[in-house]
Amino acid sequence: MTEFLQQLINGLAFGSILALIALGYTMVYGILRFINFAHGDVFMIGAFAGLYLTPKVATFLPTPSIWAGLVVMAGAMAICAVLGILIERFAYRPLRRSPKLAVLITAIGISLFLEYAGQKFFGAAPRAFPKLIPSAHITQISGLSIDSNQIVVLAVTILLLIVLRFIVLKTKIGMAMRALSFNPEAAALMGVNTDVVISFTFGLGSALAAGGGILFAVLYPAVDPLMGVLPGLKAFCAAVLGGIGNLPGAALGGLIIGIVETFVAGSKYSTWRDAIAFAILILILLVKPSGLLGKKEIEKV
Amino acid sequence: MKFNHARTYLLAALAFCFVVSLLLKNNQSYWLYVSYDIGINIILAVSLNLINGYTGQFSLGHAGFMAVGAYTAAVITNQFTGSSDALGNAVFLGALVAGGLLAAVAGLLVGIPTLRLRGDYLAIVTLGFGEIIRVIIQNMDSIGGPRGYSVMHAWTNFFWAFGTAAVTIYVIVALVHSTYGRGFIAVQDDEIAAAAVGINPTKYKVTAFVVGAFFAGIAGGLYAHAKEFISPDGFGFMKSIEIVVMVILGGMGNTPGVVLAAILLTLLPEGLRNLGDVAHLPGISADHPLSWVKDTRMVIYSLLLVVLMLTRPQGLFAFKKRINA
Numbered sequence: 001m002t003e004f005l006q007q008l009i010n011g012l013a014f015g016s017i018l019a020l021i022a023l024g025y026t027m028v029y030g031i032l033r034f035i036n037f038a039h040g041d042v043f044m045i046g047a048f049a050g051l052y053l054t055p056k057v058a059t060f061l062p063t064p065s066i067w068a069g070l071v072v073m074a075g076a077m078a079i080c081a082v083l084g085i086l087i088e089r090f091a092y093r094p095l096r097r098s099p100k101l102a103v104l105i106t107a108i109g110i111s112l113f114l115e116y117a118g119q120k121f122f123g124a125a126p127r128a129f130p131k132l133i134p135s136a137h138i139t140q141i142s143g144l145s146i147d148s149n150q151i152v153v154l155a156v157t158i159l160l161l162i163v164l165r166f167i168v169l170k171t172k173i174g175m176a177m178r179a180l181s182f183n184p185e186a187a188a189l190m191g192v193n194t195d196v197v198i199s200f201t202f203g204l205g206s207a208l209a210a211g212g213g214i215l216f217a218v219l220y221p222a223v224d225p226l227m228g229v230l231p232g233l234k235a236f237c238a239a240v241l242g243g244i245g246n247l248p249g250a251a252l253g254g255l256i257i258g259i260v261e262t263f264v265a266g267s268k269y270s271t272w273r274d275a276i277a278f279a280i281l282i283l284i285l286l287v288k289p290s291g292l293l294g295k296k297e298i299e300k301v
Numbered sequence: 302m303k304f305n306h307a308r309t310y311l312l313a314a315l316a317f318c319f320v321v322s323l324l325l326k327n328n329q330s331y332w333l334y335v336s337y338d339i340g341i342n343i344i345l346a347v348s349l350n351l352i353n354g355y356t357g358q359f360s361l362g363h364a365g366f367m368a369v370g371a372y373t374a375a376v377i378t379n380q381f382t383g384s385s386d387a388l389g390n391a392v393f394l395g396a397l398v399a400g401g402l403l404a405a406v407a408g409l410l411v412g413i414p415t416l417r418l419r420g421d422y423l424a425i426v427t428l429g430f431g432e433i434i435r436v437i438i439q440n441m442d443s444i445g446g447p448r449g450y451s452v453m454h455a456w457t458n459f460f461w462a463f464g465t466a467a468v469t470i471y472v473i474v475a476l477v478h479s480t481y482g483r484g485f486i487a488v489q490d491d492e493i494a495a496a497a498v499g500i501n502p503t504k505y506k507v508t509a510f511v512v513g514a515f516f517a518g519i520a521g522g523l524y525a526h527a528k529e530f531i532s533p534d535g536f537g538f539m540k541s542i543e544i545v546v547m548v549i550l551g552g553m554g555n556t557p558g559v560v561l562a563a564i565l566l567t568l569l570p571e572g573l574r575n576l577g578d579v580a581h582l583p584g585i586s587a588d589h590p591l592s593w594v595k596d597t598r599m600v601i602y603s604l605l606l607v608v609l610m611l612t613r614p615q616g617l618f619a620f621k622k623r624i625n626a
Contacts, residue, residue: 033421035424100420101553102610104420105545105549108542109607109610110607112602113600233538237429271439275432278430278433281426282426285418285426289417
């Protein structure tokens with residue numbers, strides 16, 4: 001039982017990071033109907049932004065502290081939001097009327113670019129991530145070993161999800177985003193500025209990925225330029241599992257994949273952990289392609 | 302293109318490869334090894350072109366099929382300890398075909414989900430399959446698992462690499478230009494219209510996957526016997542992307558273009574690497590003035606891909622929309 005709870009907590013922490021990345025995929029897919037392959041690499045850039053911002057922030061704030069953590073995170077989120085908007089502006093927008101395949105390949109190209117540029121400028125070897133927030137082990141509760149970082153990760157994720165939910169449901173731009181994903185032409189006719197909304201969506205998704213990147217680096221304190229590849233792909237699987245285009249679905253899918261993977265990693269089948277997300281993805285697409293919470297789309301001839 | 306003389310060309314190409322191979326028998330030069338990579342990449346790109354180009358599907362799992370073929374062929378030839386050349390070549394041929402067949406079975410397994418999926422979803426599922434194949438190999442301790450697997454015989458030579466490439470080109474082009482093969486193009490153009498005139502899109506898509514995977518498996522076998530060592534990491538998602546880029550650059554559904562792109566993209570990294578080793582340039586005093594090329598070449602490569610998609614999405618060597626279709 002202790003073992004089970006322990007793995008559940010580990011899985012929740014990992015899953016909530018996947019959920020943050022998955023939200024970016026699902027928002028972009030909901031509006032533009034394409035997989036932003038570079039999203040996992042934006043997550044990586046977020047973690048590196050944290051790596052470089054921490055010493056800067058340390059000059060005016062004591063470093064292992066909650067405030068420093070928040071400032072670094074906000075900085076990384078802002079950097080990645082700008083990066084996301086730039087990627088959309090220069091790589092995806094010119095192709096908005098092109099075949100989907102061209103956009104997909106461009107996305108792969110951007111992804112490779114971020115990875116190789118990362119290897120060039122940050123170095124290919126993994127680098128230690130500085131201690132950003134104070135952490136302690138809480139072991140009192142019936143043999144459970146909970147890292148305070150895991151609680152921080154969960155708390156920050158929940159906070160970000162609430163903020164996102166507020167933006168999407170209660171603000172004007174959120175309403176425009178929903179209108180655009182419902183029907184782009186009609187939304188444009190109703191006076192929604194599609195370009196602005198799409199830029200905003202990319203910025204928002206990239207900021208969430210950066211948040212995920214910082215939390216990931218806090219939890220597993222090593223960063224390298226290829227760290228975004230697998231979490232990115234797994235998060236995409238999570239978005240599909242929850243029903244792509246569906247925000248609560250992405251969060252749910254992230255948690256499910258995170259928990260299942262952590263349980264597999266803790267069992268004797270640990271070497272299979274990287275295949276789990278893909279197996280889930282293939283199964284869900286074969287059985288229920290619209291995902292757990294998604295609506296079925298009917299293709300018109 | 303006319304195909305009346307195709308068989309003659311094929312025989313001529315095979316004879317040419319055989320002669321060159323005999324002449325180069327004791328040659329150990331670096332560029333000869335690079336040329337094997339060219340042959341292997343041609344096979345990979347041309348076979349992927351059947352799936353991605355002619356049939357209009359999007360597979361990101363070609364390296365997975367290659368891995369299946371590589372390991373199968375290597376396991377078979379490693380049983381062979383004789384010294385006879387003729388017998389060795391026969392075993393090699395058998396091993397390559399066996400690797401191709403097993404890869405084709407894997408292609409069938411991947412082809413089945415394509416009945417329901419298209420576009421982005423298909424891309425990610427084939428990517429997932431490729432990764433799953435890699436993880437399966439990593440977990441098979443009998444073939445080395447994550448440590449990799451040594452191949453005892455370096456049997457791949459000029460004849461095998463380019464002869465097989467010629468056969469692949471012949472089979473794929475003949476297939477697509479046959480009465481049956483027009484169906485691939487019909488499925489790509491409009492699935493619903495194709496179905497309406499009595500073409501079964503499902504059957505064509507699965508056929509494309511099976512045939513494509515077969516040749517990828519053969520390429521894998523050649524790769525294993527050229528490098529003499531294979532490991533699951535060599536068949537990851539990046540390798541699949543590399544092959545996709547060749548197809549895109551050559552122009553989807555344009556076999557001559559794809560062959561050119563495969564040659565170019567194999568030579569380019571080698572060339573850039575050598576450029577970095579140039580010690581002096583006339584008029585420039587610095588040592589190794591081009592060494593920056595070496596570490597930026599992949600950055601340049603990825604940027605080129607993006608720029609290419611923005612400016613020439615139909616591919617670099619596609620001069621007509623589609624050749625002869």
